[in-house]
Amino acid sequence: MGHREGIFGFVMAGFGSRQRKWSAGRFVALALGVSAPVLFWAATTYAPDNWSWQHLTQPLAAVNAAERQFDGTAQQAEQRTPSATSTTPEVMPKAPPPLGTRRPLSEVPNDGSPEGRLLEVYRLIGEGKMREALARAQKLTQDIPNFQLAQLTYGDLLLAQTMPLQTVGNAPSTLSDKASERIGQLRTEALRRIAALQERPPVGAIPKSFIELPASTRHAIAVDASRSRIYLFENRGNGLQLVDDHYASIGKLGAEKSVQGDQRTPIGVYYITSRLEPSQLTDFYGAGALPLNYPNEHDKRLGRTGSGIWVHGVPSDSYARSPQSTDGCVALANPELKAIMDRVQPRTTPVVIARQLEWVEPQAQEGERRSLRNLIEGWRVARSSGDMNRLLNFYSPKFSSGAKDLSQWRQQLSQEAGTGRARNLQIKDLAILAWHDRSDLMVVTFGEVAENQTTGVIKRQYWTKEDGLWKIFFEGVIG
Known part of the structure; x- marks a missing residue:
């Protein structure tokens, strides 16, 4: 008997009847993505006497598909050559850091989505309503047979009829490395989903x-x-x-x-x-x-x-x-x-x-918003006036725009000022987004409309803080 067959024998040994053994094995198969031949072995070994392939409510195609995904043999258009200098996985917490006040699962509404329905099953489990949880989980797996976390939960509930559950994916410790890894991934997925619905961002925050x-x-x-x-x-x-x-x-x-x-x-x-x-x-x-x-x-x-x-x-x-x-x-x-x-x-x-x-309250950003608007307005006034010295104070010495460095950019700005194209420029549809990556950064997008014109170009600027002052290190037309 192969190792995966041994997994089925171990998991299903705790079930009191052949019917329950078959059912649990089927949903562990769908959750782990084991092969159709192994599923056939489990069926012929543990199926009830009156069993036939018509009892399989989930098509075998779903099992085969799960195997392809599990084994990594699905056609993936994202393939790239792995980096030799960055092959260590980042350790991400299974349960995310606290976001706000944690509400109990009993207060998490079921919005009818697959995730909401799964969380409803977890809530029923927490309330000890195992029969109702089992029925809900069964219906969810019937409606969405390729929802592997739901299949795993259903398998847990079937197993719970004969033995206590210790964790999500109550599988034996003798699982293969791949199967253990997949169970761990599903557990992490469950924790992330639960945390996201229990810990909501503050109302109105962005x-x-x-x-x-x-x-x-x-x-x-x-x-x-x-x-x-x-x-x-x-x-x-x-x-x-x-x-x-x-x-x-x-x-x-x-x-x-x-x-x-x-x-x-x-x-x-x-x-x-x-x-x-x-x-x-x-x-x-x-x-x-x-x-x-x-x-x-x-x-x-x-x-x-x-x-x-x-x-x-x-x-x-x-x-x-x-x-x-x-x-x-x-x-x-x-x-x-x-x-x-x-x-x-x-x-x-x-x-x-x-x-x-x-996450912050929008009004808490009003001071920063006003300050950045004033900064961009200062750039606009300097550009409209044609004062090159004043205007260049807004640019980083490391500025580049395509193939142009700051010296070449100055020549372009001077030419535009000489022709009057920059006179009385107006800014419309201003967007400001900020983040931190080694330094404070912001990307600014706006429509630039010349005097006596109704339309213009769309520009995007990237700013960074240098010695405590905001400087533009890229500027270009995007539309």
Whole structure:
């Protein structure tokens, strides 16, 4: 008997009947992604006398698909050459750091989503309502058979009919390394999901990076790597409002991407550049993708390499991926990605990715917002006046724009001032987003409209603090 067969024999030995042994084995199989031949062995060894293949409510295709995902043999378009200097996984906490007041599971509403339904099962378990929890878990696995964490929970509940459970994924210690790793990933996924719904951001709070967004920016996205969570905000008349959030996966080796193929997710402020439909992609990306502008100008300045960082879905034979399982992208369930893609607009939607988001009340940022507005207004006045000495005080000695250094940039500014093109420039649709990466940084996007004109160009500037003063190190036209 092979090792995986031994796993089934050990797990199912605790079940009092052949029917229960078969049921538990089936859901452990779906959760771990073991092979169809092993499932056939388990069925023929432990199935009830009146068993037939019609009893299998989950198609064998789901088991085969789970195996492909588990063994890493699914076609992956994200393949890159691993970095020789960055192969140690980042140790991310299984349970994320506290966000706010933790509410009991009994107070977590069931919104009808697969995650909400799973949390409802956990709540029922906590209340000792095992029969009801079992029925809910069974229905969830029937509705979404490729939701592996739900399958594992259902297997736990079946096992609980004959023996006490010690943890999520109450599997034997003799599991193979791969199976043990997968169980650990599912446990971490469960903890991240529970924590995200128990510890909510303060009502009305927003990530600190969102300093100012114009009305033309309808939505904004933030990703908290420590919580495996993606947050969607809507820009309403009274400011940003959190409208949705979902479980999400990041890079296999954690966060802070620096080189091509390091399997890490970048940290910083980015923008969605385009929208890719499933018809343009392989099935690996699921419901589609939202490419980001990594590397941004700050990343390039630091020599960071790599590309193809997207927010995307998962293969159609999967429901979700483990917390750290991508090659650097942010991945989430297909229905949830589709809901985001239907709302956001490329080019104007910012995406903040942080190790841990810092949440603040919008009014607490008013002083900083006013100060940065005044700074940018000072730049505008200097540019409109044609005072080169005053204007150049806003630029870093290390400034670059494409192939132009500061000296060449000065020549361009002088030419524009001489022709009067910069006279009485107006700024419209100002967006300011800030973050910290070795220094304080901000990216500023605005429409620049000349005197007596109704339209103009869209500019983007990257600023950093040098010796305590804000300086522009990149400026360019993006539209």
